[in-house]
Amino acid sequence: MKREAAGFLIAGGVAYAADLTLFVLLRPHLDPLSAKALAFLAGCTVAYLGNALGTYRRRSVHLREYGAFFGVNLAGAAVQLACLGASHYGLGLTSPLADTLSGLGVGMVLATCLRFWGTRTLVFGSAGSRG
Known part of the structure; x- marks a missing residue:
């Protein structure tokens, strides 16, 4: 399980770097949502x-x-957005720091847990129990 979690986190880290890099490169040429959608797709593929x-x-x-x-x-992204929305609109915590902590802090942790579980059980099935 430790090797599996480490591999998952490494793949996720590389994917995050690809997502961020592509977004930064595309943003001057595209609107933010189009740039993020393409970067998200590339990150998912990586x-x-x-x-x-x-x-x-x-x-x-x-x-x-x-x-x-x-x-x-996509479900993980929805979790992150839900955390951000709940904090920003539901609790009224509207500062940039609060948005960062809720979306990229709490949201990322919960989304990563969901992604690990989903990848392990729904995508690769029983492969996760090996090793």
Whole structure:
């Protein structure tokens, strides 16, 4: 389980770097939502490949697995947005620091837990119990 969690976090870290880099590169040329959507898609692809070929040691990648992985990542993004929305609009904590802590702090932790569980059980099935 430790090796699996470490591999998941490494793949996620590389994917986050790809997402951030692509967003920064695209943002001067595209509106923020289009830039973020493309960066998110690229980050999901990097994370899927890292998990499929690394963490869960698949010899090949599959479109069905990628679709499930993308869905799990969308659910994680929804968790982050929900944390941000609850803090900003529900609790009235509207400072940039509060937004950062709720979206990228609490939201990221909860989303990462959801993504790990979803990737392990819904995407790669029983592969997570090996190793």
